[in-house]
Amino acid sequence: MNPTVRVATAITGDDEPALVSGLATVPGIDVVRRCADVTELLACAASGVVESVVVSAALRGLDAEALDRLRLDGVGFVVLTGRDEPEAAARLARLGVEHVLVSGGPPSVVGQALLAAHRSPGPALGHGQPRAALARPVPLTDPEPLDPGVGRVVAVWGPTGAPGRTTVAIGLAAELAGGGASTLLVDGDTYGPSVAQSLGLLDESSGLAAAARAADRGSLDLATLAGHAPWVGERLRVLTGVTRPDRWPELRAGSVRAVLELARSLATWTVVDVGFCLEQDEELAFDTAAPRRNGATLSALSVADVVLAVGSADPVGLQRLVRGLGDLAELRDEPPVVVVNRLRAGPVGTNPGRRVRDALRRYADVSHPVLVVHDQASLDAAMLNGRTLAEHGRGSPIRQALQDLVLRLAAGEPDRPREDQQLTV
Structure with missing residues (x-):
């Protein structure tokens, strides 16, 4: 039996309730915290309460430093962009975000991305040799x-x-x-x-x-x-x-x-x-x-x-x-x-x-x-x-x-x- 991954959400807009409800039905996903802002999200990550997070790209304060804090804490993350925001995807790519999805998609897809992000959150200070x-x-x-x-x-x-x-x-x-x-x-x-x-x-x-x-x-x-x-x-x-x-x-x-x-x-x-x-x-x-x-x-x-x-x-x-x-x-x-x-x-x-x-x-x-x-x-x-x-x-x-x-x-x-x-x- 696969272990359950504890997840926090920090979603802006009207899609948040549907996504949280949908994630509750995804095997291996347990939504334990719904965060209002980046500060609360980082606090959850630092405390070890969560192992993976899904967050909106438009969330105020979601920048390179915040993403680096998540990496340092070993927390995987999935970032959701708006339906018509191609520039946001390009910005996230420059920030090294691997798992980027369009908001409003099937919760099962988001859940699989959260599981993948948990397995490989990426190095916090990955500079090679x-x-x-x-x-x-x-x-x-x-x-x-x-x-x-x-x-x-x-x-x-x-x-x-x-x-x-x-x-x-x-x-x-x-x-x-x-x-x-x-x-x-x-x-x-x-x-x-x-x-x-x-x-x-x-x-x-x-x-x-x-x-x-x-x-x-x-x-x-x-x-x-x-x-x-x-x-x-x-x-x-x-x-x-x-x-x-x-x-x-x-x-x-x-x-x-x-x-x-x-x-x-x-x-x-x-x-x-x-x-x-x-x-x-x-x-x-x-x-x-x-x-x-x-x-x-x-x-x-x-x-x-x-x-x-x-x-x-x-x-x-x-x-x-x-x-x-x-x-x-x-x-x-x-x-x-x-x-x-x-x-x-x-x-x-x-x-x-x-x-x-x-x-x-x-x-x-x-x-x-x-x-x-x-x-x-x-x-x-x-x-x-x-x-x-x-x-x-x-x-x-x-x-x-x-x-x-x-x-x-x-x-x-x-x-x-x-x-x-x-x-x-």
């Missing part, structure tokens, strides 16, 4: 046209203390673009977004927030994403961050993830500057779905094919980096590529490269960090002119490490240095 995307060498030049979904995502993370995440992200994106690849630079920092200011761009509106809102509504497509990511150089686009840190709720985890996945079809490389904080314990303090300030960062890290962990070459910065690598290891199985920024003799003594390597090997089991020599004069000049180092600091030693990293990324081996790499200070 990110590093597997780097298994084959990736050319720096773009295919013509860019094949859908083949682009690579690089997340640039670092612990608290401003170790230079944004500097590395901007520099890396500029070098990738300079090497001939279309590149998208994304400011996903919800604490201190600064890509727009660093490049001399107006920050009156956030490109990433606008794209995330479109993803939330299911209206994000390639043309919309490109429209929110203006060109700032040859082959380099930018999605600017939130204009103020208190606007972080605009960057929902599911929406940011959808933006980055679509970015794979817009650019060969997507470089994401993310926030420092990796805490994900909001739900320990709330009885219902909690706001997640770090959701954008965690989504970027989960989507990324490779993560750069940036630390500063001084005793405090290295200690924070070592501790942060431990936190990062709890989120990703694959180790990050460690980048030590601001390498100089002052804080660590003579032969700083050897000292930093020895410390990381001893305390973090990191054998091949990327060492970025400090060059404050070039950074200041680039910041003053709102330019990248590739444009306004061509002779800077910082570019040597970034160009080496570009070659390693293109070869699909980001954690293997070149044999001839020699960095001295």
